[in-house]
Amino acid sequence: MSRLTGVGVSSGRASGPIVRVADPLPEPAATPAPDDLVAEAARIRPAADTVAEGLFQRAAKVGGDAKAVLETTAAMAMDPALISQAEQFVATRSLPAARAVHEAANGFADSLRAAGGYMAERARDVHDVRDRIIAEIEGVTPPGVPELATPSVLVARDLAPADTADLDPQLVLALVTEEGGPTSHTAILARALGIPAVVAVRGVLDAAGAGATVDGDGGDVELSDDVTVRVAEHPEHLDWDGVGQTADGVPVKVLANVGSATDSATAVEAGAQGVGLFRTEFCYLGADTEPDVATQRSAYAEVLRPFAGKPVVVRTLDAGADKPLAFLDMGVEPNPALGVRGLRVVFDQPDLLDRQLEAIAGAAQDSGAEVSVMAPMVATAEEAAWFAERARAGGIDRVGVMIEVPAAALSAAEILQAVDFVSLGTNDLAQYVFAADRMAGALAGLNDPWQPALLRLIAMVGQAGRQVDKPVGVCGEAASDPHLAGVLAGLGVTSLSMNASAVRAVGAALAQHPHATFRKAAEAALDAPSAAAARQTTKTTLS
Secondary structure (H helix, E strand, O other), rough: EEEOOOOOEEEOEEEEEEEEEEOOOOOOOOOOOOHHHHHHHHHHHHHHHHHHHHHHHHHOOOOOOHHHHHHHHHHOOOOOOHHHHHHHHHHHOOHHHHHHHHHHHHHHHHHHHHOOOOHHOOOHHHHHHHHHHHHHHHHHOOOOOOOOOOOEEEEOOOOOOHHEEEEEEEEEEEEOOOOOOOOHHHHHHHHHHHOOOOEEEOOOOOOOOOEEEEEEEOOOOEEEOOOOOEEOOOOOOOOOOOEEEEOOOOEOOEEEEEHHHHHHHHHHHHOOOHHHEEEEEHHHOOOOOOOHHHHHHHHHHHHHHHOOOEEEEEEOOOOOOOOOOOOOOOOOOOOOHHEEEEEHHOOOOOOHHHHHHHHHHHHHHHOOEEEEEEOOOOOOOHHHHHHHHHHHHHHOOOEEEEEEEHHHHHOHHHHHHOOEEEEOOOOHHHHHOOOOOOOOOOHOOOOOOOHHHHHHHHHHHHHHHHHOOOOOEOOOOHHOOHHHHHHHHHOOOOOEOOOHHHHHHHHHHHOOOOHHHHHHHHHHHOOOHHHHHHHHHHHHHHH
C-alpha cells in the first residue's frame, strides 16, 4: 500500500477500484503535406460541428452548472476564429487538418495563459476542445472519462470541464488528479456533485494499486489492491431553509458569483440570496472598441433582472496587462501579474470608469436589483477613496472594494473609512501572499485557502469590519468550501459568495452550529501550523 498527499478540495471519504483517465492525444504530425489543401481544410468545420453537436446533446440531458459548462464548451468548439485560423494554416502552411487545429488552438490557449487570472483558467478548456476536434478528424476515440460500468475512483492528470460536467455521482466515487489546484474546475465541479476530490497528487499516475481510498478533507490518497467499494461519507447534509445564518440566527449571507445571464438564472435556482460578485468583463471580451454606455447598460440589466429586489455587488472592469483588451493599449510589462490591472487601469483614463458606472447605474434602474459596486486590485486607502468618490458621483450609493492585495488587507481599517464594505478575493490574495501562481499545480498546496497565514489576513480584515460595523465578504473560491464557511464566519466574515453549485451546501453548513462555536473553530485554525492541521482542528472542534 502507498499513501500520497495532495490538496483536498471536496469533502468526504470513499474507496473503490481505480479507473485511469487517458492522457490527451499525442501531438499530430505536421507532415506529409496534404495533396488537396482545399479538401483538407474542408475537414475541419464538419469535425468541429460534430464535436459541438455531441456536447449540446449531453447538455440537453442535464441542468444547472453542468448544462452551462457543456454548452460553453460546445460554443468554443464552434468558435469561428478558431476554425478560420486552422483552415488558414492548412491553406498557407500546407499542414494536415489535425495539425492545423492543434496549432491554432495552442495559439488561443497561449494567449489565455498570458492573460492570467480567470482567463488563464480557460486554457485547459481550449485544449479539451482541440483534442476532441482532432480525435474526430482522425477517427479515434476522444480523450476523457471512459464509460463506467461500476462505481469507481477516477484518476487523471487533469480533467476538463466537459469531462466532469455530467459525471454520475452514483458511479464516480471520488476524483484524484495529478495537476490542478483549489480553484480548478475539477475542484468546483466535484463540490457541486458532492464527490470527494483531491488534486495536485504528484506521482499518482505512476503509483501502483488497483484500488484507492480518497480523503477529500485531509487530502490523502491510499493506493492498494483492495477494490472494495465504500460510498462517500459526508459529515454535513443539505437541508437548508434558504436563509444564510448560523444555528443561533447570526446572519451570514449566502450569495453567488456570476458573469452572465445564464449564471444568474442558475444562481436563483440554487437559492442564492443575491450576488456577491458580478464579473463585468464578459461585456468587453472580444471587443475591438469600448462598448458604449447603452450596450453595457443592456447587457448588465439582463444579468441583474433575475435578482430584482435583491442585493447584487457589481465589480468594475478587472482588466489590464494581465487581462488584455484590444482597445486598451497598455504596452508590454515585464511582470503583468504585478502591473497595471484592475482599478489601476483607469487612473489615467477615468472616463472609462465613469462610462461603466453610468451603465451600471442605469442597469440598476432597469432591473430593480439593489446594486452596489466594488473596485478590483485596490492597494491603499487613497485608491479606495478615489474610487468611492467617482462611484457616488456616478449615482451609486453603496460602494466597496476588493481585498486581494496583502497591502489592502493590512490597511483594511483605513480602507473601510472610505467605503461601505469590502470583499476578500481569496484566490488572488493567496497567490500574492505566498508568491505562488494559482495555476501552477506544483504550488497548489500554497494556494490552499486553509493556509493559516491567509486565514490570519482574513481575520485582520474581519476585525476591522467589526470595529466600524461594516460588512466583510469573501467572494473567492474559499467561500465555496462548506467546512471553511463556518471558520470564515468565525473570523468576522458577514457574507460568502460562490459558484451557484455550492450555495446549498454552504448554507446548510452554516446552520449546523452557533456563531460562538465557529469563533472557537476559527481561533483554533489561526493557531494551526499548517493547512492540514487547520482542517483537522476545525473538524475536531465542529464534530
